[in-house]
Amino acid sequence: MANSASGDSVIDRVVRILDTFSADRITQTASEIGRRSGLPSSTAHRIVDDLVASGVLERDDEHRVRLGMRLWELALRGSTALRLRQVALPHMETVQATVREHTQLAVLEQEEALFLERLSHPKAGANITRVAGRLPLHASSSGLVLLAHAGSELRERVLAAPLGAVGPGTVTDPQRLRGLLSSVRRTGVAVSPGAIEAVSTGVAVPIRESGSVVAALSVVLPRATPTEPSVAALQAAARLIEADLKAYRV
Amino acid sequence: MANSASGDSVIDRVVRILDTFSADRITQTASEIGRRSGLPSSTAHRIVDDLVASGVLERDDEHRVRLGMRLWELALRGSTALRLRQVALPHMETVQATVREHTQLAVLEQEEALFLERLSHPKAGANITRVAGRLPLHASSSGLVLLAHAGSELRERVLAAPLGAVGPGTVTDPQRLRGLLSSVRRTGVAVSPGAIEAVSTGVAVPIRESGSVVAALSVVLPRATPTEPSVAALQAAARLIEADLKAYRV
Numbered sequence: 197m198a199n200s201a202s203g204d205s206v207i208d209r210v211v212r213i214l215d216t217f218s219a220d221r222i223t224q225t226a227s228e229i230g231r232r233s234g235l236p237s238s239t240a241h242r243i244v245d246d247l248v249a250s251g252v253l254e255r256d257d258e259h260r261v262r263l264g265m266r267l268w269e270l271a272l273r274g275s276t277a278l279r280l281r282q283v284a285l286p287h288m289e290t291v292q293a294t295v296r297e298h299t300q301l302a303v304l305e306q307e308e309a310l311f312l313e314r315l316s317h318p319k320a321g322a323n324i325t326r327v328a329g330r331l332p333l334h335a336s337s338s339g340l341v342l343l344a345h346a347g348s349e350l351r352e353r354v355l356a357a358p359l360g361a362v363g364p365g366t367v368t369d370p371q372r373l374r375g376l377l378s379s380v381r382r383t384g385v386a387v388s389p390g391a392i393e394a395v396s397t398g399v400a401v402p403i404r405e406s407g408s409v410v411a412a413l414s415v416v417l418p419r420a421t422p423t424e425p426s427v428a429a430l431q432a433a434a435r436l437i438e439a440d441l442k443a444y445r446v
Numbered sequence: 447m448a449n450s451a452s453g454d455s456v457i458d459r460v461v462r463i464l465d466t467f468s469a470d471r472i473t474q475t476a477s478e479i480g481r482r483s484g485l486p487s488s489t490a491h492r493i494v495d496d497l498v499a500s501g502v503l504e505r506d507d508e509h510r511v512r513l514g515m516r517l518w519e520l521a522l523r524g525s526t527a528l529r530l531r532q533v534a535l536p537h538m539e540t541v542q543a544t545v546r547e548h549t550q551l552a553v554l555e556q557e558e559a560l561f562l563e564r565l566s567h568p569k570a571g572a573n574i575t576r577v578a579g580r581l582p583l584h585a586s587s588s589g590l591v592l593l594a595h596a597g598s599e600l601r602e603r604v605l606a607a608p609l610g611a612v613g614p615g616t617v618t619d620p621q622r623l624r625g626l627l628s629s630v631r632r633t634g635v636a637v638s639p640g641a642i643e644a645v646s647t648g649v650a651v652p653i654r655e656s657g658s659v660v661a662a663l664s665v666v667l668p669r670a671t672p673t674e675p676s677v678a679a680l681q682a683a684a685r686l687i688e689a690d691l692k693a694y695r696v
Contacts, residue, residue, distance in 0.1 A: 206456040207496045211516075217524030246457045251556070263525040265555040266461075268562075271521030272578035274467030275513040282577065286568060289539070305515040306501070312518075318536060327532065328522035 337398030365390025615640025
């Protein structure tokens, strides 16, 4: 349908355009979008005009565009991400009230950990996670939980690919990573000191629905903080989230 | 670009398809989507296939489709909605800790109040608001705040249109509504007993950025609860949100 000479559908081109926006790049000109999306300038301008007409993008007084509230509404209203996040939020707040650092919820998406929610104490330590941001599966504690419980095909693909070091504690050796994943499955928790940032430790536990792991619940702590109280708080919250997911099944 | 015989762009048709999803309709078949979007079945099937190929929609084992995590990510990562909501969330939690009912954040979108966030106490009273859901401007306390500070053109349009009763306390008389909006501007707060549900009162205050009202912060209380402590908590939180929006301007 409506394919360009290069075989992309209009939808692919729209996705490439939306993909140029980020937390550091909330507004752009159509020309910047064209350059960053790799689309011909005339194509980018035409699609941006159509996206503005439909409310997916909004144009400000300086003729710059940003993601529209209408897109936000369309993407969230019926989303499984919103359902998961709404069910998890009250229990994340309970964890956060105990831990008073960062409490996060992540899912597996396109071979990375995608973060659906993050609660942070105003005085919390370092944490690079962002809502709607991603981290590599082998590096973050959430990613390790998701990878440990992923299909063996994905696991072998990640183990076979180069494992980049994000922090000084990232496990980059495939054999050590295999052992770590097996220990995450056995113990039900991933603890990753320095895997993302030298000064922080990630602690994550799985959340299951209908027998499958659907998300990882995690905290990020200063490196010197004992992890045991957080593990207990996370595991208690995970049980309550699982019960609520069961009660509110759609 | 790629317009159909009826003049719709592909993007319009995609928006119509995404618009068929809701909190009560998280998964659908392509045929149901075709019927609900009013698109010819073959068109709906073709666009749904393209949307699945790009990750905007996801197909489950039973060949039903749902909104994709990829769409959620694209819509949120660079969105002003997410920025506003992230800045507001810690202060909403402070309000919620005092009020222990429902605390909400809404923006004006296409002549309705669109809710960006809702925190609810497990034992809170009735509240029909949903994240990514909407309420009429003249009926909800958030809507009244947004309408009171909207451009006069929008205000006159709403005052001239039929004003439906949502709850027993909805103000449906244009002259009374005009007076109410003027009082909301003067007092800086909207209090709406029974405007949405007979048993609840909405209380909302404006949040300003660069001199304009960009959102409404509100609580929903049981009808018998005194509103004064909530007004104080909302106004204190609104000041802090405004200060943080100023500090984190993009």
